[in-house]
Each structure stands twice: as structure tokens, then as C-alpha cells.
Amino acid sequence: MAETENRPPVRVVQAHANHGVVHVDGQARKIHFPRRLARPLAGDWVHIDSQGTLEKTVPRTNSFGRGDGRGRFRAIAANIDRALIVIAPEPAPSADLLHRYLAACLIRGIKPVVVVNKNDLERPAQPPFSELEALRQLGHEIVETCCLPRPDIDALKPLAESGTTLFSGQSGVGKTSLLNALVPDLDLRTSELSRVTGKGRHTTTTASAYPYHDNAWLIDTPGVWEYSLWAMPLHELQRGFPEFHKAPKCRFRDCSHRSEPGCGVAAAVDSGLVAQFRHQAWIRLLDEQNRLARSHS
Numbered sequence: 001m002a003e004t005e006n007r008p009p010v011r012v013v014q015a016h017a018n019h020g021v022v023h024v025d026g027q028a029r030k031i032h033f034p035r036r037l038a039r040p041l042a043g044d045w046v047h048i049d050s051q052g053t054l055e056k057t058v059p060r061t062n063s064f065g066r067g068d069g070r071g072r073f074r075a076i077a078a079n080i081d082r083a084l085i086v087i088a089p090e091p092a093p094s095a096d097l098l099h100r101y102l103a104a105c106l107i108r109g110i111k112p113v114v115v116v117n118k119n120d121l122e123r124p125a126q127p128p129f130s131e132l133e134a135l136r137q138l139g140h141e142i143v144e145t146c147c148l149p150r151p152d153i154d155a156l157k158p159l160a161e162s163g164t165t166l167f168s169g170q171s172g173v174g175k176t177s178l179l180n181a182l183v184p185d186l187d188l189r190t191s192e193l194s195r196v197t198g199k200g201r202h203t204t205t206t207a208s209a210y211p212y213h214d215n216a217w218l219i220d221t222p223g224v225w226e227y228s229l230w231a232m233p234l235h236e237l238q239r240g241f242p243e244f245h246k247a248p249k250c251r252f253r254d255c256s257h258r259s260e261p262g263c264g265v266a267a268a269v270d271s272g273l274v275a276q277f278r279h280q281a282w283i284r285l286l287d288e289q290n291r292l293a294r295s296h297s
Contacts, residue, residue, distance in 0.1 A: 009045040009058050011217070012078075013209045021196050022048065023211060028196045042207040043078040043164060043219055062109040064166055064221075067230030071292040074230075077207045077219050081163030082111040084156075087128065088118040088173040098128040099281040100227050101168065102140065103240025107232070110166075112140065113159060117174040119144040119152075131277050138243055138275070147177035156182070164209075164217040171223030179220055183210060229285065231292040241282055246273055258283060 013021040018033050020040065031052045033039050038057070040046050045058040064083060065075035085101040087093050098114065105112035114135065116123075123129040136142050143155035159165060160182060167175045180186050209219045229237075234256060238244060244257065244265050251262025257279070259266070265282075268274040 007047065009047050011209060012040045012042055012044040012046055014206055015040055015042055015044075016206065022046065023209075026211075030196050041075055041078040042209045043080060043166075043217070045079065064104070064108055064110055064168070065230075066104070066224070067228040067292075071231035071295070073232075076221055077166055077209075079164055080108075080110045080166045080219070082113050082159065083166045083168055084113050084115045084159070084178075086115045086117050086167060086169030086173045086175050086178065088116070088170075089121040089123050089129070090118065091170060091172045092124050092126075093128060093170060094226060095127045096281060096284055097170070097227055098131075098135075099240075099278075099285065100229050102135075103237065103285065104227075104229060106240045106242060107236055114140060114142040115156065115169075115178070116142065116144045117147065117178060119146045120148070127277065134275055134277065138278075145174075145178060147174050147181060151177075151181035153178060153181045160216060160218060161213055162216050164219060165212075166219040166221060168221050168227075169223065170227075171225060173223070175220065175223060179210075179218065182218065183212060186210065229288065231289065234286075234289075237285065237289060240285075241278060243274055243278060244268075244282075256286060258286065 010022040010024050013023050013028060020031055020033060021028050022031050029052060031048050031054055033054050037054055040054065040057045041063060044060065046054055047056040047058070049055050060078045062080060063075040063078045064080050065073055068074045083101070083105045085098060087098060102112050114132070116132070132142055143159070145156055146152040156178065167179060169175050207219055207221045209217050212218045234254070247268035248264035250257070250260070250264040252260060255263050257263055257265035265274060265279065269276055269279045
């Protein structure tokens with residue numbers, strides 16, 4: 001172990017059941033995960049021995065994931081600096097998809113960035129598109145991109161040039177097109193990973209990390225039809241709504257900010273200090289949490 005830890009850690013590019021791929025000296029290398037160790041994630045930094053076996057995973061700064069069918073958090077990638085939440089007019093997202101993503105990133109200690117792709121198309125006059133300017137005023141970063149007829153990703157490039165950037169969003173919004181515009185040889189890199197793992201080219205259920213420039217990484221995640229949160233305590237969900245901290249103190253410590261007497265958040269909504277659409281999103285996500293609690297109690 002001492003000899004292994006003297007070597008610098010390497011980054012996990014893909015993780016499967018008992019094996020994965022790491023990036024070593026510019027090359028993809030297959031590694032084995034022993035049963036006695038927890039499986040690492042794409043984006044993890046790990047130590048491996050000379051035989052290509054996982055020895056140790058470096059403690060994570062954070063992890064990104066989603067809720068599964070039983071309301072549990074399922075991590076899919078680790079050590080993320082920013083998450084690009086890609087939305088587009090087609091297919092248009094549900095009213096709460098963006099709020100779920102924003103909350104998940106803030107709860108997990110990841111900076112969210114909203115990317116409005118296909119900006120050549122007319123936007124629906126409905127949430128979340130009608131809420132974007134208000135979200136910008138709340139401090140959320142929002143950039144616009146387009147991949148057709150020619151790529152327009154100038155606003156995206158500076159974000160991806162440092163740290164680790166994760167791509168997330170619905171299927172069909174153009175995540176792959178954006179990645180291809182940033183990394184012209186992405187198909188070659190994906191094919192290389194497929195050869196190393198022995199799996200098919202389309203690993204749709206697996207996050208994949210790609211080195212980008214000198215000290216930057218891009219992590220692609222599978223597209224989803226709908227993004228779900230996981231069951232969590234009230235105070236944890238509230239971390240996804242930092243503007244509530246501007247509100248006066250509530251009368252009750254366990255206030256759910258719904259309709260309790262003396263609720264500071266409700267008062268802040270009435271006074272315009274907290275946006276009404278954000279409070280409505282909170283109520284819907286709170287109802288969702290209550291359903292999760294009832295179905296798995």
C-alpha cells in the first residue's frame with residue numbers, strides 16, 4: 001500500500017460493476033474493483049497497484065446523482081465543480097425539472113449553470129423559460145448555445161476550461177452535440193473506452209469523464225426523461241432554495257414554509273422578497289417529499 005500511495009492518484013473515467021477505466025499518462029486503462037472496496041465513480045481519484053487493481057479511493061469533495069425508484073440517492077459522478085443543466089425548447093422540460101436540478105446541485109455542493117441549447121428555436125411562453133430572467137436575478141448563471149446549423153458555444157467554452165464540468169439534462173436536448181462541439185474527437189475517445197471495457201459503444205447508463213485542455217475535465221451523464229430527487233429531511237431540501245435565507249425568521253423551528261402561522265418565507269413572498277414561482281416550486285417539491293416518505297415508510 002505504501003508503494004501505491006507514493007504514486008499520484010489517477011482519475012476514474014468509467015465505473016461498471018467490478019471494473020472500470022482510469023486515465024493514466026494520457027491513456028485509458030482498465031482496472032479491477034475488489035469486492036472489499038466500495039465501487040468508485042466517474043470523476044473519482046484513486047490509487048491503483050501495478051496490476052491494475054483498485055487500492056484506495058481519495059475522499060470526495062462531492063458527488064452528483066439522482067433519486068432511484070425507492071427514493072434513495074444514487075451517485076453517478078464525483079468531484080464536480082459545476083453542473084451544466086441543459087434544457088431546450090424541444091423537447092421542452094416539465095415545469096419542475098429545472099428546479100429539481102438546481103436544488104440537487106446546491107444540496108450536493110455543486111455550482112449549477114443553466115444552459116439553454118437550441119436557442120435558434122422559439123421558446124415556449126411557459127415555465128421554466130418564462131422564469132429564466134428571474135432566476136438570473138437570483139444569481140443563477142444562464143448561458144445560451146446552439147449546435148445547428150453551426151455550433152455557437154462561445155459562452156460555454158470559458159466555463160469548461162478549468163475544473164470538472166458535468167453535463168446533465170433530458171434526452172434529446174443536445175448534450176452530446178455540445179460535447180462534440182467542445183471535443184471534436186469525442187467519437188474516437190468514446191470508441192477507445194469501448195475497446196478498453198469490452199462493452200458496446202453506447203454505454204447509456206454510465207457516466208464518462210474526458211480530459212479537456214490541461215487541467216480540465218468534462219463528465220457526460222446519461223440523458224433522462226425526468227429527473228427525480230431523493231428522500232431527504234426538510235432542512236436538506238431547503239439548501240436548494242438559498243433565497244429563503246433572506247426571509248424573516250419563522251415562528252416555528254420546524255416550519256415547512258407552506259401555510260403555517262408566522263411563516264417568514266410566506267411573508268417574504270407577500271412582500272416580494274422571495275419570488276412567488278420559487279415558493280410554488282418549493283411547495284410542489286415538498287409534496288413530492290411527502291409522497292416519498294409515505295410510499296417507503
